Amino acid sequence: MSTSQTQSVNQLNQHWPHLILLPLTMVILIPALWVLKMALRPSQSFDLSINPLPSEFSLNNFIEVMSEPLFTVQIFNSIWVSALTTLIGVFFSCTAAYALSRYRFPGRQLGLKAFLVTQMFPGTLMMIPLYQVIDFLGLLDQVAGLVLVYSTTAIPFCVWNLKGYFDTIPKEIEESALIDGAGPFTLFWKIIIPLSRPALAVTALFSFMTAWNEYILAATFMNDERAYTYPVRLQQYVGEYSTEWGHFAAGAILVSAPVMLLFFVLQKHLVGGLTSGGVKG
Amino acid sequence: MTKPNQPSLAHQKNIVGQWISAFKSRGYLGVIFAVICACLLSGLGLLQSLKIHQRQARKALIQETLTAQIIPDYDQEYLGHLKLREVSFVPQQTDASSDQHEYAALSSLQETKSGLKLDQPEDKAWFDAYWKDKSEWFDAQGHLWGKRTLTLKAQQTGLPTDFQLLAKLSATQPPRLPWLWFVLCGLVTFMIAMWACFYFGSTHDSTQDSTQQKKAKHSSWSLPLLTTISASPLVILSCLEIMSREQDTGIKVAEGPLVASLALIPMLILGLSQYKTAGKSSSYRVAYTYMMPTLLSVGILVFVPFSLGVGLSFMRHHQGEFTWVGLSHFIDILSASDYPLTHPLNFYFTLAVTLFWTASNVVLHTSIGLSLALLLNRKGLKLKGIYRALLIIPWAIPNYITALIWKGMFNQQYGLINKFLAILGIEPVSWMGSFWGAMAANISTNTWLGFPFMMVVTLGALQSIPQDLYEAAHLAGASKWQSFKSITLPLLKPALLPAVILGSVWTFNMFNIIYLVSGGQPGGASDILITEAYRWAFEQDRYGYAAAYSLIIFFILLGYARLTQRMTQAAEEVYS
Structure with missing residues (x-):
């Protein structure tokens, strides 16, 4: 040859x-x-x-969509909801995942199973009671209500993802820090969190997407137009009474652009940070 | 534990000391958090008691108004929906030629919302004079209610005479609070806080001797017990309250102090587990501290609604009222006697559709994702990053947008798919007209948006396979197919299986795509279980039936998860 x-x-x-x-x-x-x-x-x-x-x-469509009177309010609602969801979801799931990964305590298996099981709750079963709970808390038509709902729905997946990643961090690092006199909370904040940045980034991205892309719950819980998140408005463009495809497409691009940007930025982490959630290292 | 009373008493004396020392020990973060949680919980109780009181007051008020002035066609709901300082005219039925008048009055009602100037001085004076002696008509929110025939006014505005004025004004009467609730909630707060402090506080037990351990073991369950006991009046009162509200319970039977009481459950679980772990390492407490925020929030917003939903499935909903029907919904659904097997509304038909939908999606996602990942993972492939970035795009687009766009693409007249087929010389297909067409549309949409997830998962797993394995296999003379079969696939399995399981659960419950793309066409045939349940709930108003439906979905998924758990080593490892 x-x-x-x-x-x-x-x-x-x-x-x-x-x-x-x-x-x-x-x-x-x-x-x-x-x-x-x-x-x-x-x-x-x-x-x-x-x-x-x-x-x-x-650029007419973009201009028209953006010059709607409530555009800024609704976009701001979306941003606010998503940002808070990300923050709360990641913080909560971080601590829980750390406990599940590092400690062996009674109820651990139950907790893990419970988080997995929540993924199977059908949304329709939850919607009416959830509405009642949110109403009970006095949070209808308020950003805080959506944030609570979104972050709790995002938490189980985030916990599993982060737990998988925490499992891959060698225990020796913590043990040596313990010898140096670090307490359990210092250990968590100063060692585990910085080490798991890629997984945190991906988890944050998913929390963000949960909130940013959701519209059914938002449409259910928000009756006031000023409280809408942007997806609710966007969906109305091609709803039953109007078919403004141009406006819809422009809005869709406006909504998708930030997520896409985040995806591209976090692409490398996405590959590493997501899979370690499934694989046991 | 020969003398159980003695250590308990000793412990009771110790509580305050331990409470104080708790802050000095390591678990103070947990203490603060637990106190906050406890305050939050009892705050909820307070809020709810306030709400109950308001509702009762409102009810009483409406009753009073109704008995005080007998008015035909008086609409309670309408009264309830009026907003602050809104004034409207209601035509009186005494007028003989009422049709036209009513119309005029109603249209003027639309206008009066902005047009009628009640802020003018003489109007205001008139109102003040009229409402002054009606102070007993304040409702719980401090709003003033009342009615009056307003003849003069109507003449002035050129409307027919004899109109009634239905008005609601703001006022500042504070709502009265039931003091008992205050006391109860305060008590519960205090108990929970104290218990939590003790619970998280005593982390300094590494050097405990056996007697102290015994003491800890005893006291560890006495406090949770006390908390439970102190919380039980709250629970009992809530139940009584709910029972007494039988008439206007409606869907709100589920809400109420019961929710706050249910939120105590995580606390109780913690207490019980502490009983189990008393005297052992303090790391349990640290672990529980970490778990606490998640447990609470997930408990309140996921498990409480879930259990409420379960309760809902035993009730029948009819015009806002719920009646207990036991298992009859489940029997109705599972026996599927109402519809023949091939009917779209038959449960088993829908189940078959759902299984078909899930299986085909998962197979497509996994095979496309896997093959793309294998291609992208080849060494020396140029433009790898660009491909990967472009292939992720469907994942980044919100799925409701994808669904709506694909729905447009499958449109028979102007859809792009049919235009494309026209180039190939195929007649336009009515996609939503046939079951298979609709399913094809649904599945292709979901495949488009779902494969990147699998691709990314596989890529990550592929990268974690050590290269020297392949080199060794190559040296041993293995063919590419052999090394793929015996290295790549087995090593991908632990990463892929959880992803596949999770993916199939998500697909099973994928509401957006089915609902938005095919919308169940034709005739509900392409509905999957979850969209079917949604229709029962929100299009038929059969909430109980829908809840039962959803519960069955949940049990199917649970069974599936257990099955896969047995099957996969990965899941076994997870549960270890």
């Missing part, structure tokens, strides 16, 4: 995945491109040509 042949075989070996990946990526991207195209067209209908590349460039 001549060297040139081996080289070409090598090249083929290296490049054949592109033959699959390239078309597949295109196919996957087409719906997203259509949204972009819709947003950049001045029309409100869905009628599009097959070509996914935008042919017109008009």
Whole structure:
């Protein structure tokens, strides 16, 4: 076998995945491109040509969506809810995951199972009683109510994810810190938290997404337009009474952009931080 | 434990000392937290008692108003929904040619919300004069209620005569509070706080001798017991209160002090577990301190609603009233006698659809995700980062947006899928017209948005497989397929299985996609269990039935989880 042949075989070996990946990526991207195209067209209908590349460039839809009287209020609601959810969800799940990972105590297995089981609660079963609880707490039409609900729904997954990561941190590090005289709380704040930044980032991202992308509960709990989170408003663009596809697409891009940005920024952590939740190191 | 009384007494004397010393010891964070929690809990009790009182006052007021002035077609609900300083006209039925008048009055009602100027001085004086002696009509929120025929006013505004004025004014009468609740809540707060302090405080037990251990063991359950006992009047009173409200319970039967009492459960569990662990290492207490915030919040907002939902499933809802029906919902659903097996509303039909939906999605997600990850993980692949970034995009788009867009794409007239098919020379398909079409739309939507998760999980797991394994396999003469089969797959398993299990549970309960893309078309055939339950609850108003439905869903998932738990080593490891 001549060297040139081996080289070409090598090249083929290296490049054949592109033959699959390239078309597949295109196919996957087409719906997203259509949204972009819709947003950049001045029309409100869905009628599009097959070509996914935008042919017109008009920012009208964006301007119209953003100049709505309640746009800033609703976006701000969304940001506020998501930020608080992230903060509370991550903090709570952090401490719980640490306890579940490092301590062996009665009720630990029960707790782990309980967190897993919450993932199976059907939303419809929860919605009416949840409404009652939130009403009972006097938090309907208030950001705090949504924050509470979102962070508690996000916590179980976050706990599992973080627990898996904490399990991979070698115990020797903590033991040596203990010898140096650190208490359990110093240990947690000064050693565990800094070490698990990637997992924390991913967990934070998921908490954020839970709140940022949710609209059914938000639509149920919020009756006042000023208390809406943005997804609730966005959904109305293509609701029963109107089909403003252009506005919807523009709003969708505005909503998706921050999440996408976060995804790209945290991409590296995403691969590491998520899987260690499943794998036992 | 020969003399149980003695250590208990000794301990009682010690409580205050321990309480104080608790702050000095390591667990003070837990102490502070527990106190805050306790205050929060009893605050809830207080709030609720206030609410109950308000409701009673409101009810009494409406009764009073009704008996004081007998008015035909008097609408309680309407009275309840009026807002502060809103004034409206209600036409009196005495007028013979009432149809036109009523219309005029109602349209003027719309206008009067902004048009009628009651803020003018003479109006105000008139109002003050009229309402002054009606101070007993204040309701619990301090609002003033009342009615009066307002002839003069109506003439002035050019409306037909004989209108009634229904008004609600703000006033500042403080609501009266039942003192008993104050006392009870205060007592509970105090007990819980004290117990919590003691509980988290005594972490200095590493050098305890045997007698002290004994003491700790005894006292450890005496305090939780005391807390429980002190909390029980709250619970009993709540139950009594709820029972006495039988008439207007409605859906609110579930709320109330009961919720606050239920929130005590985590506390009790902690207390019980402390009983089990007394005298052992203090690390338990640290662990519980860490668990506390999560336990409380998840307890209140996940497990309490869940148990309320379970309770709901035994009741039938009819126009705001709930009646106990026992297991009949479950029997109705599971026997599926109302509908033939092929009917979309038949439980087993829906179950089959759901299983089909879940299985096909999970298979598609996993296979696409796995193969993409394997491709992306190849060494020396160029543009790897860009591919990965682009392939993650579907995951980053909120799923309701995806669902709505795909719904548009599957539209028969202007949908892009049909346009694409037209290029290939295929007739436009009515996707939502047939069961398989609708399912195809649903599944392709969900596949599009779901595979990146699997891809990322697999990528991460692949990266954690040590490369030297492959090298060793290569040296041993293993083919690529062999090394994939005996290295990659077994090592991927522990990471993939939990992801697959979790993914299948999520798909099973994936509400957004089904509800938004196919919406159950045609005729509810493509509904899965969760959307079916939603329809029962929010389109048919059969909350109890829907709750029973949801509970069955939950048990199916639970059974599935147990099954997989037995099957997988990963899950076994998790539960170790």
